[in-house]
Amino acid sequence: MNFKIVSYILGWVLRIEAVCMLVPCVIALALGENTWTAFLIAITVAAVPGLFLGRKKLRTGNFFIREGYAATGLSWLVISLVGALPFFLSRRIPSFVDAFFEIISGFTTTGSSILSDVEALGKGLLFWRSFSHWIGGMGVLVLLLAILPMNSGYHMQFMKAESPGPAVSKLVPRTSDTAKVLYSIYIALTLIMIIAYMISGMPLYDAVCIGFGTAGTGGFAVRNSGMADYGTVSQILITVFMILFGVNFNVYYLILRKKTGSALKSEELRAYIIYIAVVIAIIAGLVFFRNYRAEGFGYSLHHSAFTVASVISTTGFSTVDFDAWPELAKLLLLVTMVLGACAGSTGGGMKVSRVLLLLKQAARELKILIHPQSVSIVHFDHKPVEHSVIRSVNDFLIFYVLICIGSLLLISIDGFDLTTNLSAVLATLNNIGPGLGKVGPMLNYSGYSDFSKLVLSFNMLAGRLELLPMLMLFYRRTWTKYH
Amino acid sequence: MNIIIIGCGKIGATIAEQLNNEGHRITIIDQNERVLRNIANKLDVLGINGNGAVMEVQREAGVENADILIAVTGSDEVNMLCCLIAKKNANLSTIARIRSPEYENEIEYLRKMLSISMVINPEKMAASEIVRLLEFPFAIEIDSFSRGRVDLIKIRLGEDAPILGIPLQELQKRASVIPLICVIERGNEVIIPRGSTCLQANDMISFIAKPQEAVTFARECRIPFEPNRSIFLIGGSRIAYYTAGMMNVPRHRFQLKLIEQNAERCTDFANRFENMTIINGDGSDQQLLIEEGIEKADAFVALTGIDEENIIMSMFAAKRSVPRRITKINRLDPTVVSEEMNVGSVVSTRMYTSDYVLRFVRGLERTRGVDIEALYTVANGKAEAAEFLVKENNPAYVGIPFAQLKLRKNVLVAAIFRGNEIIRPAGADYMQLNDRVVIITTDRGLHGLEDVLI
Numbered sequence: 001m002n003f004k005i006v007s008y009i010l011g012w013v014l015r016i017e018a019v020c021m022l023v024p025c026v027i028a029l030a031l032g033e034n035t036w037t038a039f040l041i042a043i044t045v046a047a048v049p050g051l052f053l054g055r056k057k058l059r060t061g062n063f064f065i066r067e068g069y070a071a072t073g074l075s076w077l078v079i080s081l082v083g084a085l086p087f088f089l090s091r092r093i094p095s096f097v098d099a100f101f102e103i104i105s106g107f108t109t110t111g112s113s114i115l116s117d118v119e120a121l122g123k124g125l126l127f128w129r130s131f132s133h134w135i136g137g138m139g140v141l142v143l144l145l146a147i148l149p150m151n152s153g154y155h156m157q158f159m160k161a162e163s164p165g166p167a168v169s170k171l172v173p174r175t176s177d178t179a180k181v182l183y184s185i186y187i188a189l190t191l192i193m194i195i196a197y198m199i200s201g202m203p204l205y206d207a208v209c210i211g212f213g214t215a216g217t218g219g220f221a222v223r224n225s226g227m228a229d230y231g232t233v234s235q236i237l238i239t240v241f242m243i244l245f246g247v248n249f250n251v252y253y254l255i256l257r258k259k260t261g262s263a264l265k266s267e268e269l270r271a272y273i274i275y276i277a278v279v280i281a282i283i284a285g286l287v288f289f290r291n292y293r294a295e296g297f298g299y300s301l302h303h304s305a306f307t308v309a310s311v312i313s314t315t316g317f318s319t320v321d322f323d324a325w326p327e328l329a330k331l332l333l334l335v336t337m338v339l340g341a342c343a344g345s346t347g348g349g350m351k352v353s354r355v356l357l358l359l360k361q362a363a364r365e366l367k368i369l370i371h372p373q374s375v376s377i378v379h380f381d382h383k384p385v386e387h388s389v390i391r392s393v394n395d396f397l398i399f400y401v402l403i404c405i406g407s408l409l410l411i412s413i414d415g416f417d418l419t420t421n422l423s424a425v426l427a428t429l430n431n432i433g434p435g436l437g438k439v440g441p442m443l444n445y446s447g448y449s450d451f452s453k454l455v456l457s458f459n460m461l462a463g464r465l466e467l468l469p470m471l472m473l474f475y476r477r478t479w480t481k482y483h
Numbered sequence: 484m485n486i487i488i489i490g491c492g493k494i495g496a497t498i499a500e501q502l503n504n505e506g507h508r509i510t511i512i513d514q515n516e517r518v519l520r521n522i523a524n525k526l527d528v529l530g531i532n533g534n535g536a537v538m539e540v541q542r543e544a545g546v547e548n549a550d551i552l553i554a555v556t557g558s559d560e561v562n563m564l565c566c567l568i569a570k571k572n573a574n575l576s577t578i579a580r581i582r583s584p585e586y587e588n589e590i591e592y593l594r595k596m597l598s599i600s601m602v603i604n605p606e607k608m609a610a611s612e613i614v615r616l617l618e619f620p621f622a623i624e625i626d627s628f629s630r631g632r633v634d635l636i637k638i639r640l641g642e643d644a645p646i647l648g649i650p651l652q653e654l655q656k657r658a659s660v661i662p663l664i665c666v667i668e669r670g671n672e673v674i675i676p677r678g679s680t681c682l683q684a685n686d687m688i689s690f691i692a693k694p695q696e697a698v699t700f701a702r703e704c705r706i707p708f709e710p711n712r713s714i715f716l717i718g719g720s721r722i723a724y725y726t727a728g729m730m731n732v733p734r735h736r737f738q739l740k741l742i743e744q745n746a747e748r749c750t751d752f753a754n755r756f757e758n759m760t761i762i763n764g765d766g767s768d769q770q771l772l773i774e775e776g777i778e779k780a781d782a783f784v785a786l787t788g789i790d791e792e793n794i795i796m797s798m799f800a801a802k803r804s805v806p807r808r809i810t811k812i813n814r815l816d817p818t819v820v821s822e823e824m825n826v827g828s829v830v831s832t833r834m835y836t837s838d839y840v841l842r843f844v845r846g847l848e849r850t851r852g853v854d855i856e857a858l859y860t861v862a863n864g865k866a867e868a869a870e871f872l873v874k875e876n877n878p879a880y881v882g883i884p885f886a887q888l889k890l891r892k893n894v895l896v897a898a899i900f901r902g903n904e905i906i907r908p909a910g911a912d913y914m915q916l917n918d919r920v921v922i923i924t925t926d927r928g929l930h931g932l933e934d935v936l937i
């Protein structure tokens with residue numbers, strides 16, 4: 001393990017975080033909230049080691065895959081530890097574990113909260129909470145790649161470790177240019193969205209914060225009532241943008257390059273859109289007959305569309321209490337949670353392309369049973385899929401199930417019912433936010449013990465980084481000299 | 484610059500690595516996914532899986548925005564096709580590897596017809612390097628530029644060279660052959676000489692001269708060397724074919740002896756080269772080498788396809804006191820061969836090709852927005868040779884003898900190409916319209932011929 005390079009990367013990540021925290025600090029100061037001192041201390045805590053560790057120029061020697069993965073895992077832990085400080089130091093969240101849970105939920109774009117009264121945080125802290133969604137959505141290390149000049153192929157490992165999807169590929173030859181392209185699309189889409197929100201009647205502060213939450217597919221609200229306060233037009237806009245941010249960013253790049261045709265041919269995009277349409281239709285029908293007869297079908301359609309978009313993009317905003325919906329609707333939502341958004345988007349979950357690959361592979365296994373001599377290769381987007389990608393998808397599923405079972409066992413110690421526990425594990429591991437039962441959309445995670453909160457925090461980080469970078473941190477050979 | 488490389492073999496990978504280090508944006512096209520994955524793990528490049536001669540694949544690699552396309556697949560024909568297709572669809576410079584001796588005679592025609600900017604033939608480049616090493620055994624380094632038409636030969640002056648301490652213009656009057664000295668390296672300093680410059684002991688001087696003049700000049704400078712006469716070539720590879728072709732001219736008076744295992748190849752060589760001794764046998768057979776008189780040989784050139792075999796044979800030749808040994812290394816990194824291994828000069832097709840491409844790319848980058856036709860770095864990159872075309876009848880310099888032109892400091896006119904003629908300019912020569920003028924300089928700010936004058 002090359003600790004020099006890892007600490008250099010950590011230094012730069014801390015620098016970025018310090019700069020990011022300046023924004024809420026200034027907001028708190030401008031609005032006369034006393035939380036700005038907490039921000040100032042946190043900025044100092046980030047900036048001093050950041051300036052120290054990042055000062056030496058990076059030499060490219062001995063930087064391999066494990067350094068890339070370890071640096072990614074550690075960076076996320078470190079920014080969460082430092083990012084929790086403003087909540088903790090300002091005493092708005094008195095327990096450090098709670099503050100840590102809250103900011104991890106922010107950076108990993110989960111949106112699970114332990115707070116029942118969010119407005120009590122003050123606008124500075126609320127802004128930081130939402131801003132963390134935006135930073136975590138595209139990723140800190142991707143931002144770092146766009147800023148730092150690095151030219152060895154190994155830096156692609158950061159992007160692989162941080163960006164979701166079974167096979168992360170570059171858009172343009174240079175990793176740093178790819179990162180710049182991704183961030184440009186991200187920033188442009190976010191700006192368009194914020195302006196659209198404001199036109200629909202949202203106040204500036206809400207539009208920006210909810211915009212960050214939508215862009216990162218996070219899900220923190222800035223009002224105790226969640227999204228219910230906003231007008232129907234705003235809610236429809238949020239629905240549309242949640243779905244858009246769950247789309248692979250390569251699609252937007254192709255559209256920018258005037259290759260809309262090939263962008264729309266993407267199998268994953270089609271499956272994503274069709275799945276959304278089908279599930280919305282089913283749930284809208286169910287809730288119309290069971291819950292919202294009085295309000296009408298339009299109302300049912302609107303809220304089921306909002307909820308499905310919110311769950312599949314793994315955002316986790318809510319307009320209604322879907323915990324009160326029929327069992328089939330709730331189960332469909334749980335399945336949608338696991339499915340998640342498209343690869344290469346800001347969303348979480350298993351990713352549509354992974355599930356498609358698993359299904360295709362299962363079909364192939366059946367075919368091989370019937371024709372034992374047949375040579376059959378899984379195709380995706382009309383291209384043969386390499387065996388290594390298939391293997392990584394299988395491995396992902398194994399790790400995913402293991403983590404699910406393990407954390408379910410661990411949080412069951414607290415004694416909640418199975419629905420609550422299972423949905424809590426799935427909602428955190430897939431970076432959604434609200435679950436069902438006692439962690440439903442109108443409730444929060446404060447009932448869990450500190451230990452369970454740490455387990456769920458691990459789930460959120462593992463889910464955001466697609467399991468491996470976090471697991472690597474616990475693998476002994478990552479840290480030994482001769483591996 | 485945006486560069487597309489088609490073919491990710493040894494040469495493609497080496498070129499990609501060098502260009503990546505120089506900060507260019509590289510896309511590699513290859514049909515083998517595994518090779519692509521390997522290189523994308525090592526370098527910051529984009530890999531595209533597919534046949535590079537297919538337009539769709541080239542489009543996917545972004546050929547419209549590319550500045551250079553380098554085709555180095557295993558097949559000459561595919562390489563030509565790649566360049567042709569790219570050139571029809573985009574405005575870029577193309578480089579193709581064409582190495583079959585069959586195309587050799589019409590290479591200029593092909594180049595023009597397919598509008599390929601540069602043709603690389605690694606085997607031929609290695610062969611001409613071998614010939615230069617044998618022809619100028621006194622040279623430390625030979626830079627060649629203007630498509631190989633001018634050789635810049637570098638030698639180190641000893642303590643006893645009789646030309647030390649005399650201004651160059653005086654030396655010129657002494658009648659004996661003094662070639663055009665272009666660059667003097669003195670310690671870390673690089674000097675472009677003028678008439679008043681004096682040479683010192685231990686100077687490294689680079690000069691342009693005809694082969695025979697160079698030999699005479701080296702003698703005059705009292706540089707100890709033995710001319711190479713009897714030469715062993717081991718392995719009838721493509722490099723051997725080109726080497727033999729270049730050396731088998733009467734003026735060299737080389738006696739070539741080729742040892743090749745394959746009888747058919749031996750016949751091919753015998754058909755093509757009538758004055759060559761061709762032995763059908765195993766070059767690694769020491770008994771055979773001794774029988775064939777290796778102990779009396781002046782030079783031993785190991786050119787088989789197996790690097791390890793070449794190294795071992797050269798070591799054996801060293802033991803049998805062959806003064807000059809040349810070893811071809813292809814697959815291995817040439818730096819693994821250390822001085823102690825005693826294999827003599829190392830010739831690596833991979834390195835020549837990537838150096839050559841690198842120079843082309845650097846030149847292209849430097850000539851953007853300036854009036855330079857081609858640009859080459861010489862003397863280990865410390866000086867540049869820039870090729871200008873005399874486009875207009877500018878009375879400031881056209882038609883005026885060089886003796887009367889006031890040139891800037893650190894600038895030297897090294898050669899003039901007029902049609903097929905190469906002029907090594909003296910005081911009485913002058914530039915004409917449509918001449919190509921090669922200027923050697925340490926000054927990097929040249930934009931046009933006007934800048935050469937004070």
